[in-house]
Amino acid sequence: TGVQTCALPIYDASADDSFVKAGQYAARDHRVKVFRNTINVGDYPNRNMAATYATGEYLLYVDSDDCISPDALEYIADSVNSFPGTDMGVIVKKFDKELPVLLPGTEVIKINFFKHKILNTGPGGVFFKTEFFRKFGGYSEKYGPVNDLFSHVRLACYGNLLLLPYCYVQYRIHSQQESSKLSNYMLYYQPYISDLMKLAELPLSQKERHYILRYYSYRHLYNIIKFALRTGDLKMSWSAFRFGKFRISDFL
Numbered sequence: 708t709g710v711q712t713c714a715l716p717i718y719d720a721s722a723d724d725s726f727v728k729a730g731q732y733a734a735r736d737h738r739v740k741v742f743r744n745t746i747n748v749g750d751y752p753n754r755n756m757a758a759t760y761a762t763g764e765y766l767l768y769v770d771s772d773d774c775i776s777p778d779a780l781e782y783i784a785d786s787v788n789s790f791p792g793t794d795m796g797v798i799v800k801k802f803d804k805e806l807p808v809l810l811p812g813t814e815v816i817k818i819n820f821f822k823h824k825i826l827n828t829g830p831g832g833v834f835f836k837t838e839f840f841r842k843f844g845g846y847s848e849k850y851g852p853v854n855d856l857f858s859h860v861r862l863a864c865y866g867n868l869l870l871l872p873y874c875y876v877q878y879r880i881h882s883q884q885e886s887s888k889l890s891n892y893m894l895y896y897q898p899y900i901s902d903l904m905k906l907a908e909l910p911l912s913q914k915e916r917h918y919i920l921r922y923y924s925y926r927h928l929y930n931i932i933k934f935a936l937r938t939g940d941l942k943m944s945w946s947a948f949r950f951g952k953f954r955i956s957d958f959l
Contacts (some may be wrong), residue, residue: 713738713763725771751854754830755845758837766837768830769876775831779875783834786871794839794866797859798832798874799825806872812863813910815870819860820911820919825868826859831876833859839866850902851895857903864908890943893934897927897951924957 726743733739742760744753754768765787769775776782787793790809799806801823819826830846833855843865846858900923903909904916911919928948935944 713740713761749848751846751848755848758840758845761837764837765834766840767834770829770831772878773831774877776875776877782871782873782875786869790869792867793869794836795859795862796834796869796871797825797828798876799823799870799872800874802870802872806870809867809869812866812868815868816860816863816910819863820915825870826863827856828859829878830855831878832874835862836866850899852891853895853899857899860903860909861906864906864910890934890940890947893927893931893943893947894950896930896947897924897953900927901952901957920957921959924953927951928953 726741729739729741733741740760742756744756748756750770757768758766765783767775767780767783783796786796786807790807793809795812802808802825803822815825840862843862847854847861850857900920904911904920909916931944931947931951934947935941
């Protein structure tokens with residue numbers, strides 16, 4: 708493609724033979740550099756670790772259960788060359804303006820909460836300028852499977868976002884992936900949105916923050932009740948309620 712790339716497969720202490728196969732690719736192509744963790748550190752710590760190894764100007768995550776189109780890297784490179792000043796890029800399925808477009812993250816955050824959930828996407832739907840990602844702390848490791856939702860909004864506070872119309876990533880849906888584990892989402896959903904609304908750098912008024920927190924509190928409580936009625940798992944439902952640390956003021 709003419710685009711300078713470097714693949715950094717990092718094996719999080721996996722027990723299969725994928726590490727050996729990746730090593731075979733690395734032996735044939737100097738752009739592939741393989742790393743392996745001695746212990747399983749988890750998905751988001753592993754992504755942050757990958758950023759420390761990265762040598763390219765931009766960083767794109769491709770999970771082991773996803774794949775990208777053959778022209779994905781060239782498309783991203785052409786896009787950022789056309790829009791200098793890009794700190795983050797995100798695939799957008801629905802938007803009111805012609806795409807692609809470069810917008811301040813502060814504007815995107817308001818759109819995200821009040822119009823289109825632009826930042827409500829997994830790591831595969833976003834790319835970062837490597838220096839930018841490192842400077843502002845990368846992905847949070849505190850909120851389980853919703854670390855991406857918290858971090859995309861937090862990082863958007865500091866930079867310019869390039870909104871792209873072309874979906875170059877394909878997600879493979881299966882029962883073992885984090886997005887299929889509803890109980891994990893239930894545990895972290897309320898803490899993530901509650902802490903997000905406390906960020907000083909968030910470009911929202913106190914009234915807007917309270918509106919968002921109220922909306923998500925009702926939504927999360929509804930989902931907990933729905934989960935309990937559907938599954939009969941009262942223990943997990945109670946854990947999600949307690950872990951959420953709901954306050955009466957969140958609903959007023």
